[in-house]
Amino acid sequence: MSSSxxxxxxxxxxxxxxxxxxxxxxxxxALKDPVAHxxxxxxxxxxxxxxxxxxxxxxxxxxAGATGAQQFIAEGPDGAWVGSVxxxxxxxxxxxxxxxxxxxxxxxxxxxYVRPEHRGSGLTEVLFDEAVRxxxxxxxERVRLFVHEDNGRAERFYRKAGFTFSGRTTPLPARPGEKxxxxxxxxx
Numbered sequence: 049m050s051s052s053x054x055x056x057x058x059x060x061x062x063x064x065x066x067x068x069x070x071x072x073x074x075x076x077x078a079l080k081d082p083v084a085h086x087x088x089x090x091x092x093x094x095x096x097x098x099x100x101x102x103x104x105x106x107x108x109x110x111x112a113g114a115t116g117a118q119q120f121i122a123e124g125p126d127g128a129w130v131g132s133v134x135x136x137x138x139x140x141x142x143x144x145x146x147x148x149x150x151x152x153x154x155x156x157x158x159x160x161y162v163r164p165e166h167r168g169s170g171l172t173e174v175l176f177d178e179a180v181r182x183x184x185x186x187x188x189e190r191v192r193l194f195v196h197e198d199n200g201r202a203e204r205f206y207r208k209a210g211f212t213f214s215g216r217t218t219p220l221p222a223r224p225g226e227k228x229x230x231x232x233x234x235x236x
Contacts, residue, residue, distance in 0.1 A: 058131075060175060060178045063121055065107055068107035070121075072100075081164075115186065118134070130163045130165075131161060133178075135155040137154075137156075138155075140153060154189060155180070155192070156191075157179055172209075173209065190234045191233045192232045193231050203229070206231045211231035212231060213230070214231065
């Protein structure tokens with residue numbers, strides 16, 4: 049799918065299994081971002097030690113044609129990967145990452161990253177549109193995400209993208225006293 053943003057054209061598409069090295073490189077870059085400690089539950093120190101087989105499996109599991117997850121990337125006009133978002137499908141009767149029950153088929157947005165020089169261009173909106181479209185086509189009743197309570201910039205964007213605070217908070221066991229806020233967008 050070719051999508052347009054305010055300062056240029058980006059190609060937004062699902063990753064392909066053979067692109068695992070590029071997926072790894074973009075993820076490691078994201079984990080070095082100054083707000084990575086608020087945006088991601090994983091650290092650079094942990095991710096950089098993972099074997100290639102981990103990245104290969106991760107990419108294949110969220111690549112084009114996968115049904116349980118889909119990772120979308122945005123390519124800039126020069127072909128460079130400049131952003132990414134992943135949607136995980138959650139099924140009723142299972143539990144989520146925090147051990148809470150899942151009550152409906154839903155997409156869970158994770159791993160949102162746009163390179164700093166492309167932020168504010170409309171690219172994040174384009175990535176989110178594609179992620180929500182995929183979740184809807186996969187039969188999700190809603191899409192949700194979690195945002196750290198101190199990540200106001202991301203929280204403002206999620207509201208602008210049609211997500212609302214559900215009232216649910218989840219403590220972060222690895223970071224006592226900190227919590228994530230659940231935002232949801234119903235899909236009619």
